[in-house]
Every structure is written in structure tokens, then in C-alpha cells.
Amino acid sequence: MSSQEKLPWPVTKKRKSKKEIPEDSQECNSKRVKVTANATRDLLIATRSAFSRSADPARMVGREMEHAEITKFLQTAISDHVSGRLYIAGSPGTGKTALVHTVCRELKLKDIEGLQIVEINCNTIQPKNLYFELVKKLSGMEIKKRVNAQREFESLLKNNDKGDDNNSSVVVMDEVDNLFEKDSNLIYSLFEYSALADGKMTLIAIANEINLDKRLLSRLSAKNVTVESLTFKSYKPSEISAIIDDRLKSVAINGENLLIESQAVELCARKVASEGGDARQAMELCMLALQNLDNKDHHGKNDEIGKVTLTEMSKILSNAFVTNKTVQRLRELSIHQQAMLCSLILMRRNGNTSTTQAKLFTFYRGLCKKHSAPLINQAQFPDLVTACESIGLLKFGRAKRNEDRKIITDILESDLREAIKDVPHVKNFLK
Numbered sequence: 001m002s003s004q005e006k007l008p009w010p011v012t013k014k015r016k017s018k019k020e021i022p023e024d025s026q027e028c029n030s031k032r033v034k035v036t037a038n039a040t041r042d043l044l045i046a047t048r049s050a051f052s053r054s055a056d057p058a059r060m061v062g063r064e065m066e067h068a069e070i071t072k073f074l075q076t077a078i079s080d081h082v083s084g085r086l087y088i089a090g091s092p093g094t095g096k097t098a099l100v101h102t103v104c105r106e107l108k109l110k111d112i113e114g115l116q117i118v119e120i121n122c123n124t125i126q127p128k129n130l131y132f133e134l135v136k137k138l139s140g141m142e143i144k145k146r147v148n149a150q151r152e153f154e155s156l157l158k159n160n161d162k163g164d165d166n167n168s169s170v171v172v173m174d175e176v177d178n179l180f181e182k183d184s185n186l187i188y189s190l191f192e193y194s195a196l197a198d199g200k201m202t203l204i205a206i207a208n209e210i211n212l213d214k215r216l217l218s219r220l221s222a223k224n225v226t227v228e229s230l231t232f233k234s235y236k237p238s239e240i241s242a243i244i245d246d247r248l249k250s251v252a253i254n255g256e257n258l259l260i261e262s263q264a265v266e267l268c269a270r271k272v273a274s275e276g277g278d279a280r281q282a283m284e285l286c287m288l289a290l291q292n293l294d295n296k297d298h299h300g301k302n303d304e305i306g307k308v309t310l311t312e313m314s315k316i317l318s319n320a321f322v323t324n325k326t327v328q329r330l331r332e333l334s335i336h337q338q339a340m341l342c343s344l345i346l347m348r349r350n351g352n353t354s355t356t357q358a359k360l361f362t363f364y365r366g367l368c369k370k371h372s373a374p375l376i377n378q379a380q381f382p383d384l385v386t387a388c389e390s391i392g393l394l395k396f397g398r399a400k401r402n403e404d405r406k407i408i409t410d411i412l413e414s415d416l417r418e419a420i421k422d423v424p425h426v427k428n429f430l431k
């Protein structure tokens, strides 16, 4: 029996797309398949979007044991009316957020009366707004005076206590490391509230740090507040390959992966696993490989579809992992250049692998305004872009007018994130 069959609530099966065919008829890498130029373009767009970072995985590949553990933890808390506390840890890109989100989605489909599920990303929230956000999400109420938010939250838990016994909530706090750095008391209080909530508030905290902070643990155990923990191990090569294959399969034509040779997938998976097993990085490398294919395809004359070969993937990997120099170069840029590159990367993350100067400027302006960061005006923008091109951080496509030139970059998001991590104004741009 698979772990999924043991689930206490029905799991929604991904609807089979017309293009999907059984696994045993997959893969025929040596063949080159004739499709029309339009179909090539559509396939490239669909595949890039399948690899784009924001893509919620239609389904998780592997992680059955972790899926079953989180499900069991929630099932016990809900059916036995006890408030559980679970601390999930693991290095970046190991599927923590995606899996917890998947389990929550399954739980929501169960439509359990009186159960609320709230997911909060601590990266996007100021500590002073945490209770405000919690009350808003739990009660649907807007609170005018933020100073009262913590009191509102407490009374919400108390009211739940006295009121309908069926009322309970599951609160998922993602990226708690970030909040912990800013205000460790907040995390401590949330665990404590959950312990006092008498079955009304189950808490899942997700972080990169494998161990809960020792001081926090000793404070909690002094109050008999227990916390279960679950660690997500970094992915092995075979697991990364399976994730990439699954994405390719989701857009395959006649069940055939047309765009990345299986040896190239394997090479990428092995390299990523040896560098920490970050599935997000694997997705990004595949996006870069497809971006190159896309650009080659612009100049292609025929309707035969190309594939990312082992050699091409190998080039992408060696560029990507000779990164210390890149990170160093990115660090030396002005914050406006860093902001512009963040915009380009975010646009790429959304599936736009090439853009024009005007579109990039619009995105850049919106991003800077959103983060209240200083920005330069449209007249100064071309110089900024050209300066980055001259040091090889981005490339221009060919066009009659400069404004129409496509702009692309093959720098890795992880490099840029590393370079800007301590830079005021821009450090949160890629979060």
C-alpha cells in the first residue's frame, strides 16, 4: 500500500492531461520529432513555465514519507483535539514549503467543519505586523489599531476555547528563521500560545536551521511545551532527475520529452545534488538551458525542434558553478544595477526569458516602489543596462532600434541573491 493510500482524507489526483501517456511509453531521445514552428514555440513556452520558480508543482515527486508524517501529525491534532507543534527544517529547495502547502491543500479539500488553515510567510511580514496578520487571516477582521492585535489574537483563542468545540486552526509559519533573527520572542510566544490553546491552534514552523535554537528549546521545555520535528534531507541525484522528468513529462507531446536529453537531465541532477540538492536550482538551470534553446530557435529556419544536449547542459553547469567570481562582480555593482538585474531575474522567474528595455524599466520601477527603494529615471536607465552588458552580465539580441533589442541574462538567481543579501534597499527584492 502506498503512503498516499493510507491518508485519512482523500487526495485529489492530478487530472490526466490529454498529452500525458503511461510511463512505459515515455522517452525516445535519439529521435528528432517534427513539429510545426508554432508548436515548437508553444512547447518552449509551456516547458519554461513548467520550470518557472513560481510554478506551484502540480504534484510533489517523492517525499512520500514526509507527506505521510505531516498528514499524520495534522490528523492526530485535529481528530484528538490537541494542539500539535511541528518544526520542519531542511536546506533550501528541499520541498518544505511545496509539500506543506500540498498537505494543507488536501486538508482544505476535506472541508472539515470549523477548521481554518492559515499560511504565513515570515519573509514578507514585519514582526510588528505578525499578530495583525494572524487575526486578519483567522477572523477575516481588519484591525484598525495594530497595538491591540496581540490582545485580539489572545481573545480569539479564548473565544474559540469557550465557543464551538469544533473550531480550530492550523497555522503554518514559513521561513521562521527570518522572524527569529528579528524577534525570537515572537516565535517562542507562538509555540506557547499553541500549547495553551487547548486543541485550538496547531502550529507548523518551517525553517532552514536544522535545530531549533537551543535557548528557545530550553525555554519551551521549562514550560513543558513539546515540539515535534521533521527534517527534509537534501535531494539525491535520482530524486532531482525524477523532479525534472516530471516537469518535462507534464508538457510532453505524445509522451515524449522533446526538449532536454535524458543524459543532460542526469548530468544536471548529479551536479545539483553535489552542490546541496536544491530542486529550485535544478529548475533554474533547466530554465537557462531552455532559454539558450529558445534563443537558438529564433534564428532557426526550419520546423525541427532542437534539444538541450549533454554538451550544452555541461556548458550551462560550468558557467553556473564558476560562481565565486560572478558573485564578486555582482557585489561590486551599484544598487541600481543590482535592482535592474533583480527585475530581469524576476521577469525570467515568471517565464519571460527575454524582455525589452521599456518593459524592464516598467518592472524595475514597480519593484523599487514596492520596496520603497531609490530608483533612477527612464532617461538614465539605458546607461545602466549597457554598463551591465559591457561586463557580460546580460546580452542584447539584434534589432534595428536599440529600444527593441531583447535583453537576456544567464546569471543565476542564487548568485544574485548571495551578492545582495546584505545590501540595504535591495536585499529583499528576490524573496
Ligand SMILES: Nc1ncnc2c1ncn2[C@@H]1O[C@H](COP(=O)(O)OP(=O)(O)OP(=O)(O)O)[C@@H](O)[C@H]1O
Pocket: 052, 053, 054, 055, 056, 057, 059, 060, 061, 062, 063, 090, 091, 092, 093, 094, 095, 096, 097, 098, 099, 207, 208, 243, 279, 280, 283
Ligand atoms: N519533490 C518535489 N516535487 C516537485 N517539485 C519540487 C519538489 N521539491 C521541490 N520542488 C520544487 O522546487 C522548488 C523549491 O521548493 P520549496 O520552495 O518547497 O523549497 P523549500 O524547501 O521551501 O526551500 P526554502 O528553504 O528556500 O524555502 C519549488 O518550485 C518546488 O515546486
Ligand SMILES: [Mg+2]
Pocket: 096, 097, 098, 174, 175
Ligand atoms: Mg520554503
